[in-house]
Amino acid sequence: MANSAPALREELCAAVGVSDPEELFAQIPLDHRAARPVVLPPALASEVELSRHLRDTLGRNVDCEAVLSFLGGGCWQHHVPAVCDELATRTEFLTPVWGTPASDHGRNQAWFEFSSQLGELLDLDFVGLPVYSWGCAAGHAVRMAARITGRDQILISEFMDHERLAVMRTYCEPPGMRGHIELRSVPTNPATGTIAVDELAAALSDRTAAVYLETPSGLGVIEPDPGQIARLAHSHGAELIAGVDPTSLGLLAPPGQYGADIAVGPTQPLGVHMNCGGGVGGFIASRDEERYARAYPTLQVSLCPTSKQGEHGFALTLFQQSSYGSRELGNDWTGNSVYLWAVVNAAYMALLGPAGFAELGELILARSRYAATRLAEVPGVSVRWPWFFKEFVLDFNETGRTVAEINVALRERGIFGGGDLSLSHPQLGQAALYCVTEVHTQHDIDRLVTALTEVLA
Numbered sequence: 001m002a003n004s005a006p007a008l009r010e011e012l013c014a015a016v017g018v019s020d021p022e023e024l025f026a027q028i029p030l031d032h033r034a035a036r037p038v039v040l041p042p043a044l045a046s047e048v049e050l051s052r053h054l055r056d057t058l059g060r061n062v063d064c065e066a067v068l069s070f071l072g073g074g075c076w077q078h079h080v081p082a083v084c085d086e087l088a089t090r091t092e093f094l095t096p097v098w099g100t101p102a103s104d105h106g107r108n109q110a111w112f113e114f115s116s117q118l119g120e121l122l123d124l125d126f127v128g129l130p131v132y133s134w135g136c137a138a139g140h141a142v143r144m145a146a147r148i149t150g151r152d153q154i155l156i157s158e159f160m161d162h163e164r165l166a167v168m169r170t171y172c173e174p175p176g177m178r179g180h181i182e183l184r185s186v187p188t189n190p191a192t193g194t195i196a197v198d199e200l201a202a203a204l205s206d207r208t209a210a211v212y213l214e215t216p217s218g219l220g221v222i223e224p225d226p227g228q229i230a231r232l233a234h235s236h237g238a239e240l241i242a243g244v245d246p247t248s249l250g251l252l253a254p255p256g257q258y259g260a261d262i263a264v265g266p267t268q269p270l271g272v273h274m275n276c277g278g279g280v281g282g283f284i285a286s287r288d289e290e291r292y293a294r295a296y297p298t299l300q301v302s303l304c305p306t307s308k309q310g311e312h313g314f315a316l317t318l319f320q321q322s323s324y325g326s327r328e329l330g331n332d333w334t335g336n337s338v339y340l341w342a343v344v345n346a347a348y349m350a351l352l353g354p355a356g357f358a359e360l361g362e363l364i365l366a367r368s369r370y371a372a373t374r375l376a377e378v379p380g381v382s383v384r385w386p387w388f389f390k391e392f393v394l395d396f397n398e399t400g401r402t403v404a405e406i407n408v409a410l411r412e413r414g415i416f417g418g419g420d421l422s423l424s425h426p427q428l429g430q431a432a433l434y435c436v437t438e439v440h441t442q443h444d445i446d447r448l449v450t451a452l453t454e455v456l457a
Helices: 006-016 021-025 047-058 082-088 101-122 134-149 162-172 197-203 226-235 323-329 339-375 403-412 442-456
Strands: 153-157 182-186 208-214 239-243 262-266 282-286 300-305 312-317 391-395 431-435
Touching (some): 101 282, 134 239, 134 282, 153 162, 162 182, 182 197, 403 431
Parallel strands (some): 153 182, 239 262
Antiparallel strands (some): 300 312
């Protein structure tokens, strides 16, 4: 590297006033530093070797297109229309992060369409540009509710997705810090997997900033009456934050309809491929009231008339509230890693339209129901809870086998089994989260049933 040349190293050290770069690391305690040298492989001598090395390394991966997959849990295998990939690779959208004034108009209009369509789907009028993931969106929403109410406690279900919960905990800061928000878990009904309403009512207090309710939940369970939970929260001066999967909203009531104040969820199901190491997208939406708008940390796109009759322009608004406009003085830190996905999401939603979302939801529901019914016929296997969408929990406790053992055997048959819940939710024992979407055919499901029957025989 250029800066490793001796003369340049000396120049850099002189500029910062040190004689040895090691002086810069003196503030790091010795027990936090490596005690032995880092042994690196020899440098690759050419681009040919580098290219081969990368191809060989990547070739060891097996993706969900090559292998039949029933994994979900935050990143789902949905069909991505070809037009979504085409738009994502067009230079008009791919290259301008901020861009020139000429490029901004089309980009801002695409972002405005994303917000408008998602707002209609959610039955909420104010939608920010997407953040890195559903977990990030939930973390921001929790902090928004705390700012709005001046309170410092959030009630959540005991069966939240463990990765999403980990992200939320990070946003809530550790105990003892000035901005700490307590996440208090509320038990679920063991027969239905839905939140225990009596326990929730008892947990609500004048410290409660919001109830965070997911439907479908992190385990796929549908809440039968989220409106009741909204009314409970509001009766104690708390907000209701609804976590929703947009692919379910062609069938289930939108959060704005049952009284949610803020809604969050994933944008990855809306035309974005499963990916590793990149943002999968999360949205935040609310009612169009100033107290909510002022609490947002994200960017917004507005539409307004110009001085020329009949002409309109698109622009970013409430910019100073974000870390873009005010850095560490913004409401929260946020990033721009998934703004390209917002363009793709807008194209996907436009392609489906209201009728398409209804058809998609019905298809997913029918296929996941068929899968659950067939899998429950396998000896020793049962479906834990009856009300679900797209994802459901399979109970393997009666089989005498662990989920890990079962998944290894399924993998040998060219199938990725469900996500192992025994570590994240040990109270469920040997249980797995299976996901079925519109990409799974009846043949795929029958193949899984046959393989699972063989494995457990």
